[in-house]
Amino acid sequence: MALIVHKYGGTSMGSTDRIRNVAKRVAKWVRAGHQMVVVPSAMSGETNRLLGLAKELSPASTTPEVMRELDMIAATGEQVSVGLLAIALQAEGVPSVSYTGWQVPVATDSSYTKARIESIDDKRVRADLAEGKVVVIAGFQGIDADNNITTLGRGGSDTSAVAIAAAMKADECLIYTDVDGVYTTDPRIVPEARRLHTISFEEMLEMASLGSKILQIRSVEFAGKYRVPLRVLSSFTPWDIDINEEAKSGTLISFEEDEKMEQAVVSGIAFNRDEAKVTLLGVPDKPGIAFQILGPVAEANIDIDVIIQNVSQDGKTDFSFTVHRNDYARTMDLLQNTVGPATNAARVVGDPKICKVSIVGIGMRSHVGVASKMFRALSEEGINIQMISTSEIKTSVVIDEKYMELAVRALHKAFDLDQEVAPAA
Amino acid sequence: MALIVHKYGGTSMGSTDRIRNVAKRVAKWVRAGHQMVVVPSAMSGETNRLLGLAKELSPASTTPEVMRELDMIAATGEQVSVGLLAIALQAEGVPSVSYTGWQVPVATDSSYTKARIESIDDKRVRADLAEGKVVVIAGFQGIDADNNITTLGRGGSDTSAVAIAAAMKADECLIYTDVDGVYTTDPRIVPEARRLHTISFEEMLEMASLGSKILQIRSVEFAGKYRVPLRVLSSFTPWDIDINEEAKSGTLISFEEDEKMEQAVVSGIAFNRDEAKVTLLGVPDKPGIAFQILGPVAEANIDIDVIIQNVSQDGKTDFSFTVHRNDYARTMDLLQNTVGPATNAARVVGDPKICKVSIVGIGMRSHVGVASKMFRALSEEGINIQMISTSEIKTSVVIDEKYMELAVRALHKAFDLDQEVAPAA
Known part of the structure; x- marks a missing residue:
């Protein structure tokens, strides 16, 4: 019982x-x-x-x-x-x-x-x-x-x-x-997407926050x-299917990563087209500049996702970040009229037509070369990477929105996500 | 305030x-x-x-x-x-x-x-x-x-x-x-029905329980x-009518009967066609017979309204009561198959096509001859009274359902309910 x-x-x-x-x-x-x-x-x-x-x-x-x-x-x-x-x-x-x-x-x-x-x-x-x-x-x-x-x-x-x-x-x-479970990516974009039998909760966290709703x-x-232990499964199976079959269906979101996880390096491809990118060009590269820029944004209750600051040239740097697309107009307004002048930025530019594509996998922790494999796959499709952001178990890139489906399909294939992986013994 | x-x-x-x-x-x-x-x-x-x-x-x-x-x-x-x-x-x-x-x-x-x-x-x-x-x-x-x-x-x-x-x-x-208030009776039956400015809560109790819903x-x-102090008033007046006018509209249900009541003997005519009558004919007139009959009815969760037991002849009596019409079939079944045989009743008869008409008025307490005036009015219309039940402030009769409207109109007229009564000083 x-x-x-x-x-x-x-x-x-x-x-x-x-x-x-x-x-x-x-x-x-x-x-x-x-x-x-x-x-x-x-x-x-x-x-x-x-x-x-x-x-x-x-x-x-x-x-x-x-x-x-x-x-x-x-x-x-x-x-x-x-x-x-x-x-x-x-x-x-x-x-x-x-x-x-x-x-x-x-x-x-x-x-x-x-x-x-x-x-x-x-x-x-x-x-x-x-x-x-x-x-x-x-x-x-x-x-x-x-x-x-x-x-x-x-x-x-x-x-x-x-x-x-x-x-x-x-x-x-x-x-x-x-x-009926968590997939390696959205099957509407990649028909070969495969249901995962197990996913770690950290991976699920990245998949969920990156748009797998x-x-x-x-x-x-x-x-x-x-x-x-959390299991996502379909409510559309007949109610009278065998209970043992039902109990093993769907995707188990497990915290016991070392024991039961499938041994794939990358578990899934997540994506998100709800973001917009803004950049302050030519701001002085001095201590406190990031706070000077992002403080007012946070105060305006605008959530920030990816942040990039390039290395400086001649004491000037370019500072980019992404916000939710709904906040794009407000953010541009704030930067152009308040933050830009206050920080002596040379220019403010923005682009709402971007998307973020991420590879997620707990195996990335212990595998080198995963990110570079991602960049190569995108490069082979001629997709330019605008921003990069990494964490222990995911690597995200910001690219032009129009390449989203292409990027997701290329990455799904590059990491062999259409292939069933045998669970570890 | x-x-x-x-x-x-x-x-x-x-x-x-x-x-x-x-x-x-x-x-x-x-x-x-x-x-x-x-x-x-x-x-x-x-x-x-x-x-x-x-x-x-x-x-x-x-x-x-x-x-x-x-x-x-x-x-x-x-x-x-x-x-x-x-x-x-x-x-x-x-x-x-x-x-x-x-x-x-x-x-x-x-x-x-x-x-x-x-x-x-x-x-x-x-x-x-x-x-x-x-x-x-x-x-x-x-x-x-x-x-x-x-x-x-x-x-x-x-x-x-x-x-x-x-x-x-x-x-x-x-x-x-x-x-827009409590009327002397249902205006759909008596167009001359008049809204009462005030009614005592006892009268209202009788009016409500007798079918003024x-x-x-x-x-x-x-x-x-x-x-x-309770006031019934219309929610269909425009919201912006003068508040003093609104505060005096409708009908006040008051407990201060001696001071403010309108001085009519009868305040209203109530009626109810949701009842049915059942009678046990020729039951032995002995102590406990009422309980022997009504106990099983109450146990079956059937509510009883009017009860009549006639004087006995030759040690036998007839016992009648009314129940909600929805309970009629169940009640007849219970009497014919259980209570009737148990009490040695000669016969069980019933009639679902009855109605109850009542005159209600706190003034009846101190006025004699009110009931007889009621009976005369009904008699003048040729309406036969099947059962009578009285309380301090109401007199009810059970009659054939088909006479209901006629009875209500006759009583409304007999007690001058279409005439405005001046409040007492």
Whole structure:
């Protein structure tokens, strides 16, 4: 008998028929002898419908008072889901009980619409499990110290599920979603892309943050921090497939990297076309210049990703960084009118039509020449590299947006990602 | 400055435009210097939609476990409403904050889907009012001793509003609804029906329980018990009508009967065609026979209304009572197969095509001859009376359903209810 957490996304909960299928699937796991906690999202479309109503009443306001009410409203989507799923389970003959975030309670800070989980009290949940009940817990939500309802932000149900699994030391947390696992890259761009049986949570973190939008990134951080085995798998398989087959399907995001990992140097190719590049040309190369440039940008709440400062010539240097494309106009405005003049920059130039392509792999740590192999592959396709950024387990390049698909396909082939790799013994 | 509670029904909350109008109306009361607590219902149709989803998953189940989940689901309707109304108020420049039932908290027993309020802690609400905020509280819901969400049953938001007004000793509780007050009878049957400026809560209790479905009956009981001045008024008047005019509109349900009541003997004619009559003929007239008959009926959870036992002849008596028409078949079955044989009844007969018509008036207490005037009016129309039931402030008759409209019109005329009565000095 194991303690298992299942998480089902909005598509899986999208209609009463689908909810009934979720119940049948969970019932199968119960009959196999497992203790089950289930975390469903709101029915698909519901969160948007609810927030749409709020927006009609207050189109632009982002005061804390309005944000508090948005959480009050949005949290109802998951509350309906847990009630419906508990009823569906009972109709299948499986004893079950549902809880909202505050009933557990899932304690969070007070950052409405993007709260962070601080602690989870699992006493009540454990008591129910001991009585043989399936416990259905509303994802996406919690309660702050003043009894206000909070939500965790888009995709927050993933984080709820992992946090609950961590608090309860669950044996595995299964995220049922509309893809059947994590791929070496997006199959829409590279048809040969292959599903990974296992990926380390560090790799998953890079894949997620670089645009593989399968899991909320915070849920992966949580899984890594608390060593929760996390599996991404399809909710579209028939509910009655063999449970042993189901338990091994999808992709396992594991923290036990040395034992079970596939031994590929590069596990996947991630990409992101949401960025824009800006450059200050000819700024004086003196101590403090980076802060002088980036301080005001950070103050304006603009997130910065890749940063490059070239070696200086004649006491002058060029300073480039990337921001989210939505922040491009604001950033250019700030640099041209404030930061540029203040730093005596010769010129400010920018380009929103860029993309970032990354190779990700925990094996890179111990393999030399991986980056150069990447650069050669791009060079062979005639793709110019504008910026380079590296970390222990990834190398990213910024290139012209129009070469993105070409670059991803070339790298996927160069690193043999279409070839199945035998797991280490 | 007064402390005022407003309650808005589902129709008033039916769209964002209507919610905006509610906010404008409340803002007007705030600007007039009042402290405001607002209790909205779910948006019209929402509770039915939510319970409809649940019903698709578990059509017939009424276990406590399912009932608990129904409350979990249904309570979200009001939670959305309070969030939206709080946002609409803020958009009008009125500081406001919303609370669910459990946040106040509104403590109830654990009778899911028909819970009763046990206590209300108004500390948090008072603190907000002191800070100049409008407090928006979800109607229809509460929390039991084990932190489970409960609901108060259909129309429960009326009871929530009155209970909150009682707990806070509010100066008046205004129930905004889709009728503009309490009438002497249903204007669809008697076009001359007249709106009452004032009615005693006892009369309202009889009017409500007898089928004037303006207010949930428990809200009137609450108002009477805690002496909360209660006003029923229209939510369809323009939000910007003069506040003094609005404050005097509708019907005031008052407990100060001796001072302000209109001095009519009969205040209104109520009617109800939801009942059915059953009779056990020729049962032995011995001690305990009533319990022997009605005990099994009560055990089957069938509510009984009017009960008549005729004087006995030859040691035998006839025993009649009325039940809700929905329970007619079950009741007949129970009497024919169980209770009848057990009590040696000669025969069981029944009639679902009856109705109950009642005259209601606090003045009846001190006036003789009111009932006989009623019987004469019916007799003049050739209407046969099948059963009679009386209380201090009402007299009800059970008659053939087909005479209902005729009876109501005749009684409305006989008691001069189309004539305005001057309030006592």
